[in-house]
Amino acid sequence: MVVDQAEVDLLFHALADATRRDIVRRTMDGSFSVSTLARDYPMSFAAVQKHVAVLERAGLVTKERRGREHLVAGNPAALRAAHDVLDRLELVWRERIARMDDLLAADTHEGNRP
Amino acid sequence: MTVTNVIKDAENRTMTLTAEFDAPVSRVWQLYEDPRQLEQWWGPPTYPATVVDHDLSVGGAVRYFMTGPEGDKACGYWQVLAVDAPNRLEWENGFATDALEPDRSMPVMAMRVQLAARSGGGTVMTLVTTFASTENMDWCLQMGMEEGMSSAVGQIDALLS
Numbered sequence: 001m002v003v004d005q006a007e008v009d010l011l012f013h014a015l016a017d018a019t020r021r022d023i024v025r026r027t028m029d030g031s032f033s034v035s036t037l038a039r040d041y042p043m044s045f046a047a048v049q050k051h052v053a054v055l056e057r058a059g060l061v062t063k064e065r066r067g068r069e070h071l072v073a074g075n076p077a078a079l080r081a082a083h084d085v086l087d088r089l090e091l092v093w094r095e096r097i098a099r100m101d102d103l104l105a106a107d108t109h110e111g112n113r114p
Numbered sequence: 115m116t117v118t119n120v121i122k123d124a125e126n127r128t129m130t131l132t133a134e135f136d137a138p139v140s141r142v143w144q145l146y147e148d149p150r151q152l153e154q155w156w157g158p159p160t161y162p163a164t165v166v167d168h169d170l171s172v173g174g175a176v177r178y179f180m181t182g183p184e185g186d187k188a189c190g191y192w193q194v195l196a197v198d199a200p201n202r203l204e205w206e207n208g209f210a211t212d213a214l215e216p217d218r219s220m221p222v223m224a225m226r227v228q229l230a231a232r233s234g235g236g237t238v239m240t241l242v243t244t245f246a247s248t249e250n251m252d253w254c255l256q257m258g259m260e261e262g263m264s265s266a267v268g269q270i271d272a273l274l275s
Contacts, residue, residue, distance in 0.1 A: 021125045093131055102155075103154055104135055
């Protein structure tokens with residue numbers, strides 16, 4: 001398996017919040033200081049800082065000290081891991097649909113439509 | 115391949131999948147409505163499902179277990195949230211205890227399937243599945259995905275041999 005379960009837990013927990021998703025979106029395109037990010041949300045600087053910490057633990061963003069500021073940058077690899085989980089879900093359903101197809105095809109072949 | 119489209123939105127933890135079948139809507143609906151048919155496609159061949167309870171009315175539940183090659187059992191449930199037969203079903207899909215009671219400490223997914231008549235005959239099935247927001251991916255990884263994965267790998271191996 002590509003993704004460790006504990007990491008997946010952190011990842012999806014981190015992505016479960018709208019503010020955090022918004023921070024991820026913004027920081028994938030470039031770095032922002034926490035104070036710049038905080039200006040755009042109706043919450044305290046400390047609250048935004050907490051959100052950034054959750055994202056950092058999940059590996060979705062990295063934080064780098066630049067002078068007196070912390071710059072937050074998105075980590076595309078972590079977002080990729082979330083995609084991997086969805087890829088596996090897709091595979092599970094593709095197989096289910098192939099089996100559904102087989103069942104439907106059996107109607108025609110055997111004339112045993114229930 | 116009948117899967118015509120897949121959209122995966124990692125940020126919103128959602129997969130939307132569209133598939134087409136030649137059979138009419140009423141027939142495709144039976145795959146969900148008839149527990150004996152459901153158990154023929156829900157679990158992979160290595161983990162066949164046995165459906166114990168099956169009530170697709172709102173508030174009703176489907177309870178099932180899947181039996182692995184070592185005799186190991188993985189239990190799951192559906193809790194029906196909305197139903198409009200034969201076109202729409204929404205349910206919560208989660209892990210269950212050995213007594214087949216929902217285990218809310220475990221992962222939960224929200225599922226919605228819609229069946230629509232395809233012009234010229236057949237059915238278009240749209241499936242939307244969303245991982246619940248909490249730290250609960252274990253279920254999918256343990257009982258759904260890894261088995262799905264391993265049987266897919268097995269099939270690829272068979273093709274290559």
